[in-house]
C-alpha cells in the first residue's frame with residue numbers, strides 16, 4: 001500500500017498508526033456486527049440463543065412475538081454469522097455460532113448490561 005503522509009505533523013507515532021489502519025472492509029464487517037446488537041429486540045433474541053438452541057416457534061413464544069417477525073431477525077443474525085441453524089425434520093433450530101466473535105458478543109452483552117449468564 002502507498003505510504004500516506006498527513007498534511008500536519010502533530011504526533012510522533014502517526015506513521016505506525018497509519019500502517020495499521022484497518023481497511024474500510026474490515027470496519028464494515030465490525031460495523032455489521034454492532035448493527036445486529038443495536039436493535040433491542042434482536043439483542044434479546046441473540047441473548048436467548050446464547051443459552052439454548054430453539055426453533056422459530058419457541059423463540060417467538062419466549063419473545064412474545066410473531067413467527068414471521070422473529071424469522072426476520074433470525075435471518076439477519078444468521079447472515080452476519082452470529083447464529084447458525086440446523087434442520088431436523090420440519091423444524092429449523094437456531095443457536096449461537098461457535099465463533100470467537102459470537103462469544104465476544106455474548107460476553108459483552110452480559111458485562112455491559114449486568115445480565116447474569118445462566119450458563120455459569
Ligand SMILES: [Zn+2]
Pocket residue numbers: 050051106110116117118119
Ligand atoms: Zn450468557
